[in-house]
Amino acid sequence: MLGVEHLTVRYGSQVALEDATVRFEAGSFSAIIGPNGAGKSTLLKTLVGLLPDHQGAVRLDSGHSAQSCVAYVPQQQTLDWAFPVTVWDVTMMGRTGRLGWLRWPGRRDRTIVEEALRETGVYDLRHRHIGALSGGQRQRVLLARMLARRGHLLLLDEPLTGVDATTQEQLMALLRAQADAGRAVVMVTHDLEQARRWCDHLVLINRRIVADGTPEQVYTPHNIEATFSSSHLGHTHAEA
Numbered sequence: 001m002l003g004v005e006h007l008t009v010r011y012g013s014q015v016a017l018e019d020a021t022v023r024f025e026a027g028s029f030s031a032i033i034g035p036n037g038a039g040k041s042t043l044l045k046t047l048v049g050l051l052p053d054h055q056g057a058v059r060l061d062s063g064h065s066a067q068s069c070v071a072y073v074p075q076q077q078t079l080d081w082a083f084p085v086t087v088w089d090v091t092m093m094g095r096t097g098r099l100g101w102l103r104w105p106g107r108r109d110r111t112i113v114e115e116a117l118r119e120t121g122v123y124d125l126r127h128r129h130i131g132a133l134s135g136g137q138r139q140r141v142l143l144a145r146m147l148a149r150r151g152h153l154l155l156l157d158e159p160l161t162g163v164d165a166t167t168q169e170q171l172m173a174l175l176r177a178q179a180d181a182g183r184a185v186v187m188v189t190h191d192l193e194q195a196r197r198w199c200d201h202l203v204l205i206n207r208r209i210v211a212d213g214t215p216e217q218v219y220t221p222h223n224i225e226a227t228f229s230s231s232h233l234g235h236t237h238a239e240a
């Protein structure tokens with residue numbers, strides 16, 4: 001449904017991803033796992049269309065443009081939380097981003113936003129300024145905005161960061177339910193254990209795809225070693 005073929009991404013002379021081929025299916029909850037600097041965010045951003053300058057192909061089989069069907073949750077710390085808007089406003093951006101500038105949100109948009117806020121447990125905080133939220137509450141708001149988009153493809157960059165154990169469970173259950181409802185859910189995470197418990201598809205990466213399959217296929221000592229051992233962090237520069 002969504003994937004990349006022979007994808008190579010460079011930042012200047014630095015190779016962030018090399019010859020990566022991977023597919024993400026509808027109805028599947030996938031985790032992209034790897035050490036810092038492994039190219040996980042780079043892969044996600046390429047799928048969203050944020051890094052147009054790459055080699056290889058990005059495939060989207062659903063017949064829609066990425067703009068209309070992808071809901072992307074960036075890393076929390078990359079956003080400006082001092083921006084003077086409320087929880088409701090941010091969640092509504094999941095709708096207006098889709099409607100464009102020329103349409104005001106209608107009743108249906110307000111209903112969808114309300115549902116998303118309730119589903120993520122932040123409805124009672126809807127009038128609060130986003131700067132006055134805790135880390136876990138911010139993550140919930142980003143998920144609410146994602147749900148409000150009603151996309152078929154949900155891509156999340158480290159949604160578990162800064163979130164307490166109970167909230168992590170709720171977020172994982174929510175994402176699992178989205179996959180079970182037929183969406184393709186793809187999450188970047190450092191949390192191997194959560195990924196093994198909730199996801200049906202794991203991708204281990206360290207600049208290259210190290211392993212790709214079900215948790216049973218992928219979660220082996222050999223693969224974990226190959227992904228996280230420092231020797232694989234060599235050769236980070238393009239050959240001349």
Ligand SMILES: Nc1ncnc2c1ncn2[C@@H]1O[C@H](COP(=O)(O)OP(=O)(O)OP(=O)(O)O)[C@@H](O)[C@H]1O
Pocket residue numbers: 011014015016034035036037038039040041042043
């Ligand atoms: N805008 C950029 N300019 C230059 N280099 C970059 C840029 N973004 C990422 N890189 C480099 O590309 C490589 C992959 O980065 P990426 O952010 O994809 O890794 P990651 O697996 O998401 O890491 P982390 O777990 O630390 O978030 C790293 O070596 C990083 O330093």
